[in-house]
Amino acid sequence: MRYQSTRGNSPQQSFLEILLGGLAPDGGLYLPVEYPQVTKAQLDAWRGLSYADLAYEILSLYCDDIPEHDLRALLRKTYTAQVYCNGRAKDDAQDITPLHWLGEEQGTRIGLLSLSNGPTLAFKDMAMQLLGNLFEYALQHSGQKLNILGATSGDTGGAAEYAMRGKDGVNVFMLSPRGKMSPFQSAQMYSLQDPNIFNLAVAGVFDDCQDIVKAVSNDHAFKAQYRIGTVNSINWGRVVAQVIYYFQGYLLATKSSAEKVSFTVPSGNFGNICAGHIARMMGLPIAHLIAATNENDVLDEFFRTGVYRARKSAETLHTSSPSMDISKASNFERFIFDLVGKDGKETARMFKQVDELGGFDISKESIFKEMAQYGFQSGRSTHQDRLDTIRNIDKQYQVMVDTHTADGIKVAREHLQPDIPMLVLETALPIKFEETIEIALGRPADCPIAFKDIKLKPQRVENIDADADQVKHFIAAHVPSVHS
Numbered sequence: 001m002r003y004q005s006t007r008g009n010s011p012q013q014s015f016l017e018i019l020l021g022g023l024a025p026d027g028g029l030y031l032p033v034e035y036p037q038v039t040k041a042q043l044d045a046w047r048g049l050s051y052a053d054l055a056y057e058i059l060s061l062y063c064d065d066i067p068e069h070d071l072r073a074l075l076r077k078t079y080t081a082q083v084y085c086n087g088r089a090k091d092d093a094q095d096i097t098p099l100h101w102l103g104e105e106q107g108t109r110i111g112l113l114s115l116s117n118g119p120t121l122a123f124k125d126m127a128m129q130l131l132g133n134l135f136e137y138a139l140q141h142s143g144q145k146l147n148i149l150g151a152t153s154g155d156t157g158g159a160a161e162y163a164m165r166g167k168d169g170v171n172v173f174m175l176s177p178r179g180k181m182s183p184f185q186s187a188q189m190y191s192l193q194d195p196n197i198f199n200l201a202v203a204g205v206f207d208d209c210q211d212i213v214k215a216v217s218n219d220h221a222f223k224a225q226y227r228i229g230t231v232n233s234i235n236w237g238r239v240v241a242q243v244i245y246y247f248q249g250y251l252l253a254t255k256s257s258a259e260k261v262s263f264t265v266p267s268g269n270f271g272n273i274c275a276g277h278i279a280r281m282m283g284l285p286i287a288h289l290i291a292a293t294n295e296n297d298v299l300d301e302f303f304r305t306g307v308y309r310a311r312k313s314a315e316t317l318h319t320s321s322p323s324m325d326i327s328k329a330s331n332f333e334r335f336i337f338d339l340v341g342k343d344g345k346e347t348a349r350m351f352k353q354v355d356e357l358g359g360f361d362i363s364k365e366s367i368f369k370e371m372a373q374y375g376f377q378s379g380r381s382t383h384q385d386r387l388d389t390i391r392n393i394d395k396q397y398q399v400m401v402d403t404h405t406a407d408g409i410k411v412a413r414e415h416l417q418p419d420i421p422m423l424v425l426e427t428a429l430p431i432k433f434e435e436t437i438e439i440a441l442g443r444p445a446d447c448p449i450a451f452k453d454i455k456l457k458p459q460r461v462e463n464i465d466a467d468a469d470q471v472k473h474f475i476a477a478h479v480p481s482v483h484s
């Protein structure tokens with residue numbers, strides 16, 4: 001499989017070639033030149049496979065430069081019940097992403113696809129554990145070293161650091177928005193003392209951190225000199241690994257591939273739902289993909305109106321679902337590339353307009369009408385909605401959900417269709433946002449033993465301005481360049 005940039009001006013490359021590089025040289029994001037198609041018969045044949053073997057069926061369509069034996073071994077090592085059993089009974093840990101039906105509402109079933117049982121209790125572990133193993137594999141084969149520069153609003157950082165700590169030849173420099181994550185999220189990251197992990201708390205919001213990652217990656221000389229890679233969903237490896245659980249969710253929810261399901265996805269950087277879009281493009285029978293935002297509702301505004309208006313940092317609100325406090329969704333570019341018929345020049349023009357004028361308006365263009373064929377819908381949720389949903393789900397179903405999943409359920413309930421099961425992606429465990437859970441329910445969230453005293457541990461973090469040059473200096477001061 002060859003990969004092309006959404007900006008149309010980079011050479012096509014293979015999976016292993018783009019894995020370590022992250023952003024394409026022209027500033028775009030990589031996508032496969034075509035989406036492999038999965039037939040209904042194939043889908044039915046995949047029923048009952050273990051998660052690792054299902055992952056093999058899907059990933060082998062994309063990573064044809066990794067030999068079968070190696071890819072299977074990597075997947076079997078990654079997707080084990082031991083790794084994905086945090087916070088729940090071991091008996092359904094075999095499914096890796098078990099489906100928990102809540103009940104029947106408005107003539108259809110609504111369920112939670114549990115994605116947060118990995119080492120850091122958020123859905124990011126689903127892809128990040130694999131990425132850690134893939135990096136190790138690729139680096140062993142190339143003999144190179146990798147310095148990962150990442151941005152987090154709270155969960156990517158922890159998941160990446162837990163996946164990469166102690167890995168040979170890999171350093172992680174993680175930018176986080178100072179004071180804007182939950183105390184649990186900060187403690188999870190900042191308490192790591194491993195010498196290959198560097199936490200940098202940026203005076204700004206997540207979008208500032210992500211802009212720095214892109215600016216540093218676009219400095220080609222620095223990127224080559226310090227071998228900079230990324231673990232954000234900028235990296236295709238992250239997105240493709242997230243495609244797997246849409247297939248798993250579908251197979252767990254249905255008996256035959258004649259059936260359709262819808263997914264509601266708590267959304268911020270558009271990576272998770274972009275993986276759903278790719279699963280649907282591959283032929284997975286998805287009726288609708290519903291993007292649920294919090295008060296930072298750029299994506300909801302776009303899907304309702306056709307106007308994309310990225311908010312400035314100062315306009316980005318600090319909410320009680322802080323991991324979705326994002327106003328410039330990176331992966332949205334991948335969807336726009338598909339929408340404009342894989343036209344790199346046009347995508348580059350539109351995102352130049354985002355940089356220069358703050359957005360674009362397709363409401364009067366034919367592509368806005370054509371967008372219906374992709375099955376997207378959307379909605380937004382507020383702090384009060386979140387509290388109400390957490391209380392209601394606890395009372396009605398005796399299930400405690402985190403603030404992001406609550407946003408998803410609130411929006412899912414506005415889009416239920418009779419006889420089309422609705423799966424809401426559960427993206428984090430409640431303990432990560434325990435302050436809001438206490439406010440909503442008046443009792444604490446369960447905490448896995450491994451994290452009982454996490455907030456008491458000493459923390460190691462450096463404060464830094466929202467300035468790409470400062471980040472480059474920090475990296476240069478801490479790791480050797482390829483020339484030294």
Ligand SMILES: Cc1ncc(COP(=O)(O)O)c(C=O)c1O
Nearest residue numbers: 155267268269270271272323427
């Ligand atoms: C708990 C949680 N929910 C939802 C999201 C949004 O996912 P995405 O950024 O892939 O849209 C994130 C962050 O990405 C998250 O950490």
Ligand SMILES: N[C@@H](CCOP(=O)(O)O)C(=O)O
Nearest residue numbers: 152153154155156232233269
């Ligand atoms: N919500 C994420 C930020 C988006 O990250 P990505 O790695 O999925 O692009 C976080 O919690 O850090």
